[in-house]
Amino acid sequence: MVDLAQNLKPISYVKAHTTEIIKYVEDSKSPVVVTKNGEAKAVIIDINSYQKTINAINLAKLLSFGEKDIRNEKTITHENAKKIFEKTLSRKK
Secondary structure, eight states, X not given: OOOGGGXXXXXXXHHHTHXXXXXXXXXXXXXXXXXXXXXXXXXXXXXXXXHHHHHHHHHHHHHHHHHHHHHTXXXXXXXXXXXXXXXXXXXXX
């Protein structure tokens, strides 16, 4: 688990050491929390971590749609899904 409190940096430090901060997040894969007047205002993370976060959020959204369908009993059996899938594929040939 990431301890965000370890990597708190005031905005003045980030302005003066931007290149070092970018290298740090790239190498360590640890985020840096930027503070202004002692309050957390932003987070700097490496691009791969950001992409993984976006992917995880999107997956969670898709799963929530499925869970909603299950709760609302809007599901079909595996056999029916297979028939629909096969029918759709046969139309595309």
